[in-house]
Amino acid sequence: MYALRCSVTSVLRGGVQTGPPILAMAATLQMSLAAPKAFGKPSDLGKSVSSLGAARLGATELKLVSIGAGVVSSCSSVRVQRQNLGLGVERLRGGFTTAATASAVEVGGSTISRDDVVREDDPTNNVPDSVFTKIGMQLHTRDDHPLGILKNTIYEYFDESFPELFKKFDNLAPIVSVKANFDDVLTPPDHVSRSYNDTYYVDANTVLRCHTSAHQAEMLRAGHTHFLVTGDVYRRDAIDATHYPVFHQMEGFRVFTPEEWEAAGSSDGTAYAAQDLKKTLEGLARRLFGEVEMRWVDCYFPFTEPSYELEIFFQGKWLEVLGCGVTEQAILKNNGRDGTVAWAFGLGLERLAMVLFDIPDIRLFWTNDSRFTSQFKSGQLGTKFKAYSKYPPCYKDISFWISEQFTENNLCEVVRGIAGDLAEEVVLIDEFTNPKKGLTSHCYRIAYRSMERSLTDEEINELQSQVREQVQTKLNVTLR
Numbered sequence: 001m002y003a004l005r006c007s008v009t010s011v012l013r014g015g016v017q018t019g020p021p022i023l024a025m026a027a028t029l030q031m032s033l034a035a036p037k038a039f040g041k042p043s044d045l046g047k048s049v050s051s052l053g054a055a056r057l058g059a060t061e062l063k064l065v066s067i068g069a070g071v072v073s074s075c076s077s078v079r080v081q082r083q084n085l086g087l088g089v090e091r092l093r094g095g096f097t098t099a100a101t102a103s104a105v106e107v108g109g110s111t112i113s114r115d116d117v118v119r120e121d122d123p124t125n126n127v128p129d130s131v132f133t134k135i136g137m138q139l140h141t142r143d144d145h146p147l148g149i150l151k152n153t154i155y156e157y158f159d160e161s162f163p164e165l166f167k168k169f170d171n172l173a174p175i176v177s178v179k180a181n182f183d184d185v186l187t188p189p190d191h192v193s194r195s196y197n198d199t200y201y202v203d204a205n206t207v208l209r210c211h212t213s214a215h216q217a218e219m220l221r222a223g224h225t226h227f228l229v230t231g232d233v234y235r236r237d238a239i240d241a242t243h244y245p246v247f248h249q250m251e252g253f254r255v256f257t258p259e260e261w262e263a264a265g266s267s268d269g270t271a272y273a274a275q276d277l278k279k280t281l282e283g284l285a286r287r288l289f290g291e292v293e294m295r296w297v298d299c300y301f302p303f304t305e306p307s308y309e310l311e312i313f314f315q316g317k318w319l320e321v322l323g324c325g326v327t328e329q330a331i332l333k334n335n336g337r338d339g340t341v342a343w344a345f346g347l348g349l350e351r352l353a354m355v356l357f358d359i360p361d362i363r364l365f366w367t368n369d370s371r372f373t374s375q376f377k378s379g380q381l382g383t384k385f386k387a388y389s390k391y392p393p394c395y396k397d398i399s400f401w402i403s404e405q406f407t408e409n410n411l412c413e414v415v416r417g418i419a420g421d422l423a424e425e426v427v428l429i430d431e432f433t434n435p436k437k438g439l440t441s442h443c444y445r446i447a448y449r450s451m452e453r454s455l456t457d458e459e460i461n462e463l464q465s466q467v468r469e470q471v472q473t474k475l476n477v478t479l480r
Contacts, residue, residue, distance in 0.1 A: 105136035107173050112136075117175065117202055124204045126196055128417050131208070131234060134246040135174060139365060140230055143378040146353040147248055147365060150288075151230050153381045154250060157287045158228060161280070166252070169215070170230035176214040181207050184217035184335075185303045186328055197407045200234045200245075208234035212251045213303065213346065220335035225255035225342075230349075236409040239416065239426040241361045248349040254280075255332070255342040269341035273326045274306060277343035281310055285321055288356065288381070289314055303328055304344060319355065322347035358384045361451065363421045369452055393424055393449040394457075396464040400477040401439045410475055415446060418466045424449040441480060 104111040118132050119125040142148040151170070158166045181187075182194055192198060193210060200208040209215075212229045219227050230250045237243045254276070261272035282294055293313040301307040304325025311318045324345035332340055350362055357376070359365070364372055364385075371388045408428070415423045423446060430443035446467065448460050472479050 105132065107136050107138075107171075112173070112175065117208075119203065122203055124201055126236075126413075127200045127202060127208065128413060130417050130420060131200060131245055134232065134234075134366075135208075137232070137246075137366075140170060140232070140248050140349060144373070144376050145365075146357045146359065146376055147349045149376060149378065149381055150349055150353050150356065151248075151250065152379070153288065154284065155228065157284055158252075161283060162226070166226045166228050166254075167224055168228045168230070169219070172212075172215055172229065172231055174209050174232055174234065175202060175206060176209045178205050178207055180217060181209055181211075181214040184331070185213045186330060187302055191302070197409050198236055200236060210235050211346065212249045213344075216251070216253065216331070216344070217335050219253065220255075220332070220337055224253075225337075226253070228252050236413060238408065239412045239423050241363075241425070242354070244350070244362045244366075245416065247362070249346060250349060251344065251346045253327075253342060253344045255337060255340050257340055261341070270306075270326050273341045273343045277324055277326070277345070278308070281322065281324060281345060285310060285312055288352065299323065301325055303331060314355065321352070356382045360385075360387070361424075363424075364451065366421065367451065371452075388451075391450055391452075391454045393447040394455055394460045396446050396448065396460065396467075397429070397443055398446065398464070398468060398471065399430075399441060399443040399480040400471065401441050401480065403476045406442075406475060406477060411444065411471065414470050414474055415467055418470060419446075419448060419463050422448050422450055422455065422463065 103115070104113050106112075112135060114129075114132055117135070118127050118129055139145050140147045140151050143152065155168060178194075181199075182191070187193060199210050202208065209231070211233055212231050215229050215231075219229070228250060231248065232246055233249050234246055237245060254273075256269060256273055256276075258269065261267075261269045264272060266272040278296065285292065285294060289312055295311050295313075295318070297309045297311060299307050299309050301323060304327055307323070307325035309323050310321045312321055313319075322345050324343065327342040327344050329338075332338060332342060350365060353359060353365070354362065367373070372385075375385060376383055408426075412426055415426055425445075425447040427445050427447075428442060429445045431440065433440045446464070448455060448463060468479060471477060
């Protein structure tokens, strides 16, 4: 939720989705990337949502597609097929797995068709296969995974502090409407997070959620007043040790009635909610990090006022833990809670897990290598990751004249689609403009590295050759 644009380095905030993990769908190492089809808002393309063929995969069209927990997300364009396709698993180099020929993924006991998420014939769609394969992975539901251990610890804190008060939802499908993802949480129409460059659009009206706040309105309309939502969220982003197109968030929400704050002797519901919020989250920080120094920083979010960030002094520096605030009255009024006051918070699981478990690279969360997975046990928060052999990176440079439509996120999508998690970093190392031609050149350095073995020159050269070819054809640039 908090921070519409946030990364692991600034605390990945929001919610988490849970459900039975599907073994066939693991992190993609080499999957084809669907070509970027547009560079503005999908709504600007003037293409309406195409109707879905009724016979596709023999699925029954559902208007409401969030799976499990008795809560659904409004999304008219996605079909859910209730059958197990028995997807096979192919192990790829580097310890990662992928369902190489998968046509559907499992979420909460149901199956979402690839053809309804990756639409190569729809110019408003920018979801690549490499991202589709992450749907249904459910890392946060694995009790012996660092993300699952952290999630369960936070759940335990709320259960102990507020017995039987907070309901937990971690099995909500990540495909939501643009309205739920942006409008319902008061995201301005011109906010950068709505752009095609930042968000994965299934079509002009449907996205892969970029924060778990996308479920906030539906929860309130369903009658929930105290809830925690955990799930995978999706954003187009850079390639480095702390950024990944899929990460996990948790969101908390609590509603107060006038009777509650008046019974506590307060005449100001907003002040009462803010005080309760800070007390609750300071307790959570102590549960995770021990007795640490804390400070509150005033900030801005479209959906809360006042808004805060909680920072702790940890390992010699200030660390941002989460964002939060008192919910804007418009959100409550629009969802049947007029006259009440609420607080909400959001935090990123990867950001905190990397600190608590000493995990240096965000790609490690997706590996199936037993040298990583065997180090963590259910209920053991803060087990320090012991690095196994670190193989050297291989660097390759690529230079090209950019077009007006070029964005770095689009470049990273191309690189990820070819190299998968072998791409460790993409960084701009040189830029200049030719004054006579009026053209600008960028030079990027790509670092390739496997965390499990040495890569051969032949492999790297082949990857780089594919990157050069697809950068030129898909991004409308001229190689130098």
